Amino acid sequence: MQDEIFRALNALTMFAGLSPSDYSAHRLGGLTNLVFRIEPETEKARTALGGRLVARLPGAGTSDYIDRSVEAHNAEVAAKAGVSPAVLHADPATGFMVTRFVDGAATMTPDGFRERTGSPARAGLAFRRLHDSGLEFRFRFELFSMIADYLKVLSTKDITLPDGYHDVVKASDPVRAALAANPGRLAPCHCDPLCENFLDDGQRMWMVDWEYSGMNDPLWDLGDLSVEAGFDAEQDREMLEAWAGGAPTAEEEARMVIYKAMCDLLWTLWGLIQHANDNPADDFWAYALNRFERCKALMATEAFSRHVKTIAAGAR
Numbered sequence: 094m095q096d097e098i099f100r101a102l103n104a105l106t107m108f109a110g111l112s113p114s115d116y117s118a119h120r121l122g123g124l125t126n127l128v129f130r131i132e133p134e135t136e137k138a139r140t141a142l143g144g145r146l147v148a149r150l151p152g153a154g155t156s157d158y159i160d161r162s163v164e165a166h167n168a169e170v171a172a173k174a175g176v177s178p179a180v181l182h183a184d185p186a187t188g189f190m191v192t193r194f195v196d197g198a199a200t201m202t203p204d205g206f207r208e209r210t211g212s213p214a215r216a217g218l219a220f221r222r223l224h225d226s227g228l229e230f231r232f233r234f235e236l237f238s239m240i241a242d243y244l245k246v247l248s249t250k251d252i253t254l255p256d257g258y259h260d261v262v263k264a265s266d267p268v269r270a271a272l273a274a275n276p277g278r279l280a281p282c283h284c285d286p287l288c289e290n291f292l293d294d295g296q297r298m299w300m301v302d303w304e305y306s307g308m309n310d311p312l313w314d315l316g317d318l319s320v321e322a323g324f325d326a327e328q329d330r331e332m333l334e335a336w337a338g339g340a341p342t343a344e345e346e347a348r349m350v351i352y353k354a355m356c357d358l359l360w361t362l363w364g365l366i367q368h369a370n371d372n373p374a375d376d377f378w379a380y381a382l383n384r385f386e387r388c389k390a391l392m393a394t395e396a397f398s399r400h401v402k403t404i405a406a407g408a409r
Contacts, residue, residue, distance in 0.1 A: 098129050098148055101189050105182055111138055118148070122200065122289055124374045125152035125367065130194060144194065146181065147301075151188030154370040157246050158363075159304050161188040163231045168192070168303040170281060174226040176219050176300050195299050198292035206288060206322045213328045215298040216291060216318060217335030223300070224280040224311040224336075234284045234307035236355055237269055243362035250369035255361065255385045264392060265358065268351055271405035272310075277348065282309035286318040311336075312345060316352030320387075344407045347400035354397065357388035 098118050102108050115138040118129040131146040133139040151161070165183035168190070172179050178193040199205060206212050240262060247254070283290070285305035292299040315336060319329050333341045333349060341349075364381030367374075391397055 095129075098127070098150060101150065102131065102148060102191070105191070107141060107181065109141075111141055116142070121147070123149075123152075124287075125155055125372060126150060127152065131191075145196065147178070147192050147194050149188075149190045149192075152372070154366075154372075155188070155304075158243065158366065159188070160232065161185045164188070164304050164306070165190070167230045167232070167281070167306040170228050170230060171223065171283075171300065171303055171306070174223050174228055174281070176223045177303070178299065178301065192301070195292045195294065198294040198299060201288045201291040201293055201298075201322075203288055203321075203323045205293070206324070206328065209293055209295070211331075212293055212298070213322075213324065213332040214335035215293060215296075216286075217315070217332040219291075219298040219300060220283075220311065220314050220318075221336045221338070224282065224314070226281060228281055230281040230307050232307035233279075234282060234305070234309035234313070236272075236313075236359060240359055240362065243359070243366065246366055247362060247369065250366070252365055252369045254365070255382055257389075258361070258385065261358065261385070261389055261392070265355070267398075267401050267405075268355065271401050272351075275344075275404055275407045277310045277312070279308045280311045282306060282311060282314050284309055284313060284317070286314055286321060288318075288322050291318075310348060310352075312348035313352045313356070316349040317356040319349065320353050320356055343403055347403040350391075350397065350400045351404060354388045354391040357384040357391075361385040361388065 095118050099113050115133070115135045117132045117134055119132060121128040121130055127150040129148045131148050133142050133145070162185035165185050168177060168183060169180045171177035178195055180190065180192050182191040201212065283300055283303070283306055285302065290300055290302045292301065315332060318332070324332065329349070333346065337345060361381045361384045364377045364384060368377035368381065
């Protein structure tokens with residue numbers, strides 16, 4: 094793997110005249126891609142590179158469902174919005190990307206969001222900075238179209254859907270109708286806010302990894318992060334109030350809750366694609382089943398039905 098990243102880096106102008114002895118590559122986390130921290134080891138490298146970098150090689154099979162030209166554009170826009178590190182190189186053909194490393198920042202986890210005081214609020218403020226930037230992402234993140242697209246990808250692979258998956262998609266018809274009647278505003282959104290895609294320096298939260306980003310309802314980002322981080326009601330409120338700049342409306346709260354279930358419905362299929370692709374990073378069959386069960390449990394609650402009605406009523 095290191096030979097592969099060295100070959101990719103050596104082809105870049107900024108690495109001209111440098112050899113692998115001038116810098117080191119250290120593997121970072123990542124569910125689908127190969128991600129490395131690039132550390133200058135000599136003064137020559139520090140001058141040429143201007144500090145530490147992050148280099149990303151795309152994972153096998155990701156071209157089935159990720160448009161790398163869209164990702165490159167959106168990553169650059171996110172950097173312009175001040176929520177993501179600067180992009181130094183992005184190849185839309187191969188997906189190879191190099192960005193600045195955020196010094197002094199912790200990669201977030203569910204535990205990190207619980208232990209780092211104020212971190213849910215900093216995430217909410219980072220979302221607000223992006224959502225209110227007035228900038229445009231390429232790609233329209235459309236939930237039910239993406240479900241159909243992922244099902245099409247899975248139809249080409251030797252895999253069985255969890256029992257009842259299509260029934261739950263059918264049961265989400267009231268959600269589809271409510272969102273169609275009252276779609277809300279569109280804004281540039283991360284759309285895949287895993288905890289590990291957040292970097293916290295204690296003063297400001299940064300976001301990375303724009304593979305699934307697009308124009309979307311901003312409350313998707315908040316609902317999805319809540320699920321990924323396992324937020325409790327207090328953390329939800331802290332994040333939502335920071336994002337809203339005060340007490341959220343009933344409709345904003347409803348949208349966040351609805352998207353908690355809908356992101357699980359979608360990412361169930363993503364997990365099945367990883368399983369079908371033999372991605373060794375995790376037990377993706379268990380991942381998919383856990384997300385599907387959590388989706389069903391939330392959709393079965395009385396509160397969920399009430400939130401759907403709140404969204405639908407907002408169209409009147």
